[in-house]
Amino acid sequence: MVKHEIQPLDDSIDEPKVSIQKLYKIFGDTPEAMLDRVRGGMGKPELMDQTGHALGLNNINLDIPARKIQVIMGLSGSGKSTLIRHLNRLIEPTDGEIWVDGEDVMKMDxxxxxxxxxxxxxxxxxxFGLLPHRTVLENAMYGxxxxxxxxxxxQQRAVKWLDRVGLAGxxxxxxxxxxxxxxxRVxxxxALATDAEILLMDEAFSALDPLIRTDMQSILLELQEELHKTIIFITHDLDEALNIGDNIAILRDGEIIQSGDPQDIIMNPADDYITDFIxxxxxxxxxxxxxIVKKGATGAGETLRGGMSLEEALPKLHKSVDGSCPVVDKKGNPLGAVTLDGLIDALKAPETEADDEVRYS
Amino acid sequence: MEFLSEFPALGRKDLASLKQGIDESFRSFSRAYGPEIEAFFNPLLKFLIWFEKLLLGTPWPIVIIVIAALTWLGARSVKVTIGSVIAFLIIGFLGMWEDTMATLAIVSVCTVLCIAIGIPIGILMARSDRTQAIITPILDVMQTIPVFVYLLPVVMLLGIGKVPGLLAVCIYAAPPIVRLTNLGIRLVDRDVMEAAESFGASSREKLFGVQIPLALPNIFAGVNQTIMMALSMVVIASMIGVKGLGGPVLRSISNQYLALGLMNGLAIVALAIIFDRVSQSYGKRLQAYRETGHG
Structure with a gap:
């Protein structure tokens, strides 16, 4: 399969705000005793069969940059909700380190x-986890x-934030x-009223209707443009992950199987599991x-932004006399050019090896 | 074959000396510590007497007005308020005013005592499974052991009077509030607790800000049960010298006074209904936020 080179959205590299290192979580009677087996490569099903312990998280390493939305995606049982609860230690890890702003969370009293x-x-x-005996305002004031x-x-701050999320009155x-x-929204x-820099969102929109879900995603993105919080967002929904994520980590059976720029995951899926997923x-x-930009190339058409979707670019490419358009990044620096053929090629879904086997057998 | 047909019981002599031993040791215990234990309960006795005198010393119209006001505050219902005023007027008219006040006094004091002791115990039970495992069988014993069995040692220790009566009533009436406080706190939604924890609430803030408020409807059901059980004990308590509506009922049993028993019995029922309606509607109002459900 062709390896696509993805041009970064912007080149500013931040210190990681949150860093997870070699994190393990095993559920069962004697989790510590199982650690060596897991380190030795024993997988989730074998551990369950042989010892009755459930492997929650297996050697998670993840640096989460500041002021970005980090999505952690996985199907149910993949350990994503377990992972996010480690960040504020609602769940204690079996082993590993969690650093927030250079402080070791595991060492905190x-x-x-x-x-x-x-x-x-x-x-x-x-x-939601709202307090049913308190009014909307009192709930927003809780933190x-x-x-x-x-x-x-x-009260003043809570009223302000209720207004911002559209709940005035x-x-x-x-x-x-x-x-x-x-x-x-409450x-x-x-969560926003406390002015915390880090926002943990555990499948925050998963219980909502699809329309309301996209609505809430827009509200979140709108707020984020202004607030620049470090958001860690858990979801099982790929569309949601692609819509809001600056970075995506995909979790399966307690392991991160691919992590990075959403574009990278779409263009260069790490394995068949992810290929199936996308x-x-x-x-x-x-x-x-x-x-899909070709470095160094130029085009005759209108200059386009690197962040533009294929759908939006299609009519412009069509209008261009030579079927190609130059592409620039956010700041206007040239990235190269895209061609109509390249765009059509990119619309084709990547194939798994299993597909090949079916085809050639 | 004698071994199988006859249960290998302790010999009559041994059994007798075993029982005698227990009786003797308890008797000497009560002889040795009786006065101290009595002194310990003295403040309770004084409070009970003071409260009873207060109820009896106050002119009856004022007592009825206060009862009406309390009923209104609790139930917010004209029907219940008027109903309880009429009930008290009839009780007074039929000559049961003094006994009713005495019963009211002991039930009120007992309820306050049960709440003061029962709710903290319930909270402790909710916090640890081990505490729950220890206390639950004790509550089972308190609720099922025949009253006379613990009436006897109480009387041996404290003699006949108000305090042993009060203790007997409390032993019987306290379990529901302990159980329901425990249950109420354990039933609080885990998601809500997790949310409180994620915002950094301390265990005190979780207890008073989340657990108790959300457990209140259950706690109130416990208070209601406690009051009902206390009322049902007044007849037995009158056997060991507690004045009140139970006394005439007891006399009517031994002398076949049908009307006397019926009147006093119905007065107890009236009190029970009033207490029940007031405490139930108060408990319902505490969870008003639940009623306006959204699809």
Whole structure:
């Protein structure tokens, strides 16, 4: 298979905000004793069969850059919700390190950990996790209350964030009076109100209807453009991952099998599992020009941005006399050019080896 | 074959000396520590007497107004309020006012005592499975052991009077509030608890900000049960010298006074219904946020 070279979206490389190193989580009676077997290469099914221990996470290494949206994607049982709960230690790892802003989370005592949760990380949950006995406003104030902010200031800030997520006027209602989408907006407002730099979102939009889900994704992206938080977003939905992720890590059976730029995952899937995964996506919408640009080439058509989707670029390429257009990055630096043929080629879904076997047998 | 047809029981002599030994040691224990234990419960006795005197010393119209006000505050229902005023008027008119006040006093004090002891125990039980495993069988014993079995040692220790009566009532009436506090806290949604934890709530903040508020409907069901069970104990408590509506009922049994028993019995029922309606509608109002459900 051809290896596609992806032009980076921007070349600023940040220090990782959150860094996960050699993280293992084994569920069972004697998880520590199983560690050597897992390190020795024993997989999830064998460990279950032979010892009755469930392998939750297997040697996770992930650097999460600041001010970006890191998506962690996997099907149910892949360990993604377990992984995100390690970041604020709602679940204790069996072994490994977690660093946030250069501090070792595993070495924190109870008080330091509480402060980490209070001031640095806030979380949005799949099932919302709202306090049913408190009004919308009181829910949005919850994190601030725990921080020790005065009631008056907490109210002002909570009202502001409720307004930002489109819930002005709902302050005095109870969560049970709201729809699912509205409840999750409360969850989002509660998490944003604390001003934490890191936002953990555990399948935050998975329980919502498809339309409301895209709606919430837009709200999140809109807010992110202004807030530049470090967001760690868990999902099982590839479209959602591609829509919002600056980086995507794909998890299977507790292992990261591919991690990086979404374009890289679409263009260069690491194995058949991922190829299968991305087979049904609408490539015209998700593949960007920067993924198919030919370095050094030029074109006669209109100058296009590297972040443009194939769908948007198609009519412009069609208009160009020689069927190719020059491409520039965000800052206007030339990246090369794309051709109509190259674009059509990129629309073709990558094939797995299994497909080849079927075809040639 | 004698071994199989006859159970190998302890000999009559040994059994007798075993029972005697237990009786003797308890008797000497109560002789040695009786006064101290009595002194320990003295403040409770004083409070009970003070409360009873307060109820009896206050002019009856004021008592009825206070009861009406409390009923209104609890139930927010005109029907229940008027109903309880009428019930108290009839009770007074039929000459049971003093006994009713005495019963009201002991049930109220017992309820307060059970709440003060029961809720913390319930919380402890909810926090640790081991505590739960230890306390549950104790509660089982408290609820099922025949009342007379523990009435006897209580009387041996403290004599006949208000305090042993109060203790007997409390032993019987406390389990529901302990059980339901424990259950209520354990039933609090795990997702909500996790959310509170993710925002850095300390265990105190989780207890008072999330667990207890969300367990309140269950805790209130426990309070309601405790009151009902306390009321059902007043007749037995009157056997060991607790004044109140139970006394006339007891007399009516031994003397076949049908009307006396019926009247006092119905007065107990009236009290029970009033307590039940008020505490139930109060408990319902506590969870008003649940009722306005959204599809």
């Amino acid at each position: 109870a008080k330091e950990l509480r402060d980490l949760r209070r001031f640095k990380m806030s979380m949005v949950f799949q099932k 601030l209350e725990i921080q020790g902010v005065s009631t008056k200031e907490a 709902f302050e005095e209602q109870y969560p049970s009076q709201l729809s699912g989408g509205q409840q999750q 969850g989002l407002a509660r 087979r049904d996506i609408n490539r015209a919408k998700v593949v960007r020009l920067r993924s």
